[in-house]
Amino acid sequence: MLDRNASALALDSATAAARADTVLEARGLKKEFHGFVAVAGVDLSVRRGSIHALIGPNGAGKTTVFNLLTRFIAPTAGRINFEGEDITSELPAALARRGIVRSFQISAIFPHLSVHENIRIALQQRIVSPLRFWGGGEAVSKLEPRTSDVLEQFELENVAHLRAGELAYGQKRTLELATTVATDPKLMLLDEPTQGLGHEDVDRITDLIKRVAAGRTVLMVEHNMRMVARIADRISVLRRGEKIAEGSYDEVSVDPQVVEAYLGSRARRREQTP
Amino acid sequence: MRQSSVLLVGLAIAGVVAPLSGLYPLFLMKCLAFALFAAAFNFFTGYVGLLSIGHAAFFGMGAYVTGHAAKIWGFPTELALATSLGAGAVLGLVIGGMAIRRQGIYFAMITLAMAQMIYFFCVQAPFTGAEDGLQRIPRGTLLGVFDLGNDMALYGVVLVLALAAVWALQRIMEAPFGHVLLAIRDNEARAISLGYDVKSYKLAAFVLSAAVAGLAGGLKALTLGLASLPDVHWTQSGAVILMCLLGGLGTPLGPIIGAILVVTLEGKLASMGAVQIGPLAIDFSTKVPIVIGLIFMCCVLLFRKGIVGEFIAAVERQSAQRRNGRPA
Known part of the structure; x- marks a missing residue:
C-alpha cells in the first residue's frame, strides 16, 4: 500500500518536472474551416529553452497551428497550456502580454x-x-x-x-526579429523567418535567431531545411493537418513517413510536369 | 519645437490677424467651429484609419445640448460648453462601443446607422424643438463678467477654445498614445502581437474625437444662436469628410484648411445669387451641393491626398531626390 503510494508520488513528481520543463503544450488541437480540416488533432509540447521547428509540405497546416497557438484564430477543439495555465480562451493581445510574441510570414513591421x-x-x-x-x-x-x-x-x-x-527586405526581417525580441518574450513564435531571403541573409538571420534564442524558447515554422538542421533542437513534422513525426533532425530526416511526405510530393510534381 | 507647438502658434497668429484684416467675426467663428469639427473627425478617421459616417451625431448633439443648457436650464456659458464635450464623449462611447469591433465598411455602416437613429430621435424629442430647432440661444457672459453678446468678445473665447482643443488633439498624437494609434493603423495584427489591446485604443480615440466634435457643435450653437436638424443630419457627416479630404486627411493642418475653404465657399455661393452664364441663369445659392460635389470629384480624381497632403508629399519627393543625389 505504502509502496504503491510512493510510486504514485514519484510518478506525479516526474510529470510535474516534465511539465515545468514544458513551456507550451497543445493537446488535440483541431481547426475546421467550413468542413475542411486544416489541423486535425495535433499534440505539441515545446520544451523550455529549446528551438523547436515546425516543418511540413505546403498546406500541412503549419501557419494555422501558429495562428491557433497565438489565438489569432479560435480552435474548433483542443486545449493550449502555457506554463501550466490554460490559455485556450485568451485574447491574442493578452497572450502577448504573458510573453508569447509572434512574428508573421509577411514581414510584420x-x-x-x-x-x-x-x-x-x-x-x-x-x-x-x-x-x-x-x-x-x-x-x-x-x-x-x-x-x-x-x-x-x-x-x-x-x-x-x-x-x-x-528598408531592404533582409533588414525588414531583422527589424521584425528585433521588435519581437525587444518585448523580452518567454516564447517567440517565428513564422518562416528566412522566407524570401537571399543566402547571406539566411545565414545572418539564422545566427541572429540562435543568438537571441539564448535564455528563451523559440517555436518556428520554417521551410529552409539547412537552417532547421543547423539550429533546431527538436522538429515536429506536419502533414495534412496531422503530426507525423517528432524528434531531432537526425531522427526525423530518416523517418519513412517524413521521407514519403517530402519525396512523395516531389515525385507527384514530377509526374504532373512531364 | 514640437509640431503641436508650431501648429498652435501659427493658428493663434492667423486667428488674431484674421479679424483685424476685416473679416467678420461671425464668419470666422463659424470657420473655427467647423475647423474644430474637422480636426476632431481627422483625429479618428485620419489617424486610426476607420471611416466614421456618424460624426454629425456628436456635432449636432453637442449643439443641442449646449443650446438647451444655455437657454432652458440657464447654465453659464462655460458649463453649457462643457456639457457639449460630455455629451459627445458619452455618445461616442455608446456608438463607438458598438461599432469598434468591426472593420472597414461595416464600421462605417454602423456609425451611419447609429447617427441616423440619433437624427430621428432629434426629430421626435421635445427638447430639440423639432423642425424649428433651438433658436436665439443666449451667449451669456464669460465668468459672469464679460458680455459675450459682443461678437469680438465671443470670437476671443471661441478662438481660445478651438485652439486649445486642436492643440490638445495634436499633442495626444505626439504622445506615446498617438504613436500606438499610428502603429495600429500601419499594421494592426503586429500591434496585437506586441500585446496592444487595439480595440480599447481605437475606442479611446473614438471617444476623444466624439467629445471634441461635440464641443465644436456647442461652439457653433453658441456662435450662431441656433441648433437645428441640419447639424445632426448625415449630410453634415458627409461635409466633414469632404473638408478633411479636401485639406488632407491624416495631416494636422489639412482638415482646418479644408473646413475654412468649404465654409467660405458655401458663404460665397449663397450670397452670389443668380448669375447669367450665356443663355443660362444659374442661381448658385441653391446649387451649393452641386458645386461642392464637383469639387469633391476633382479632389478624388486629381489630388487624393488633399491640399496639405499633396504639399507634404511634394516636399518629401524633393528631399528624397536630393538624398539620392538626383537633380530635383
Whole structure:
C-alpha cells in the first residue's frame, strides 16, 4: 500500500518536472474551416529553452497551428497550456502580454514609422494604456537606452531614422526579429523567418535567431531545411493537418513517413510536369 | 519645437490677424467651429484609419445640448460648453462601443446607422424643438463678467477654445498614445502581437474625437444662436469628410484648411445669387451641393491626398531626390 503510494508520488513528481520543463503544450488541437480540416488533432509540447521547428509540405497546416497557438484564430477543439495555465480562451493581445510574441510570414513591421519608432513601440507596451492618452512622454523617453541597445544588437543603428518601409527586405526581417525580441518574450513564435531571403541573409538571420534564442524558447515554422538542421533542437513534422513525426533532425530526416511526405510530393510534381 | 507647438502658434497668429484684416467675426467663428469639427473627425478617421459616417451625431448633439443648457436650464456659458464635450464623449462611447469591433465598411455602416437613429430621435424629442430647432440661444457672459453678446468678445473665447482643443488633439498624437494609434493603423495584427489591446485604443480615440466634435457643435450653437436638424443630419457627416479630404486627411493642418475653404465657399455661393452664364441663369445659392460635389470629384480624381497632403508629399519627393543625389 505504502509502496504503491510512493510510486504514485514519484510518478506525479516526474510529470510535474516534465511539465515545468514544458513551456507550451497543445493537446488535440483541431481547426475546421467550413468542413475542411486544416489541423486535425495535433499534440505539441515545446520544451523550455529549446528551438523547436515546425516543418511540413505546403498546406500541412503549419501557419494555422501558429495562428491557433497565438489565438489569432479560435480552435474548433483542443486545449493550449502555457506554463501550466490554460490559455485556450485568451485574447491574442493578452497572450502577448504573458510573453508569447509572434512574428508573421509577411514581414510584420510598421512601415510608416521609423526603425527607431518601431523598436520603441515594442518596448513601450508595458507603459502606455488606452486610458493614458495624455502625456507619458517622459516615461517612454526612459526607454531610450534600451532602444539603442536593441538597435545596436541587431545592427540597425545606421538606419534607425529611416522609415521602416524603406528598408531592404533582409533588414525588414531583422527589424521584425528585433521588435519581437525587444518585448523580452518567454516564447517567440517565428513564422518562416528566412522566407524570401537571399543566402547571406539566411545565414545572418539564422545566427541572429540562435543568438537571441539564448535564455528563451523559440517555436518556428520554417521551410529552409539547412537552417532547421543547423539550429533546431527538436522538429515536429506536419502533414495534412496531422503530426507525423517528432524528434531531432537526425531522427526525423530518416523517418519513412517524413521521407514519403517530402519525396512523395516531389515525385507527384514530377509526374504532373512531364 | 514640437509640431503641436508650431501648429498652435501659427493658428493663434492667423486667428488674431484674421479679424483685424476685416473679416467678420461671425464668419470666422463659424470657420473655427467647423475647423474644430474637422480636426476632431481627422483625429479618428485620419489617424486610426476607420471611416466614421456618424460624426454629425456628436456635432449636432453637442449643439443641442449646449443650446438647451444655455437657454432652458440657464447654465453659464462655460458649463453649457462643457456639457457639449460630455455629451459627445458619452455618445461616442455608446456608438463607438458598438461599432469598434468591426472593420472597414461595416464600421462605417454602423456609425451611419447609429447617427441616423440619433437624427430621428432629434426629430421626435421635445427638447430639440423639432423642425424649428433651438433658436436665439443666449451667449451669456464669460465668468459672469464679460458680455459675450459682443461678437469680438465671443470670437476671443471661441478662438481660445478651438485652439486649445486642436492643440490638445495634436499633442495626444505626439504622445506615446498617438504613436500606438499610428502603429495600429500601419499594421494592426503586429500591434496585437506586441500585446496592444487595439480595440480599447481605437475606442479611446473614438471617444476623444466624439467629445471634441461635440464641443465644436456647442461652439457653433453658441456662435450662431441656433441648433437645428441640419447639424445632426448625415449630410453634415458627409461635409466633414469632404473638408478633411479636401485639406488632407491624416495631416494636422489639412482638415482646418479644408473646413475654412468649404465654409467660405458655401458663404460665397449663397450670397452670389443668380448669375447669367450665356443663355443660362444659374442661381448658385441653391446649387451649393452641386458645386461642392464637383469639387469633391476633382479632389478624388486629381489630388487624393488633399491640399496639405499633396504639399507634404511634394516636399518629401524633393528631399528624397536630393538624398539620392538626383537633380530635383
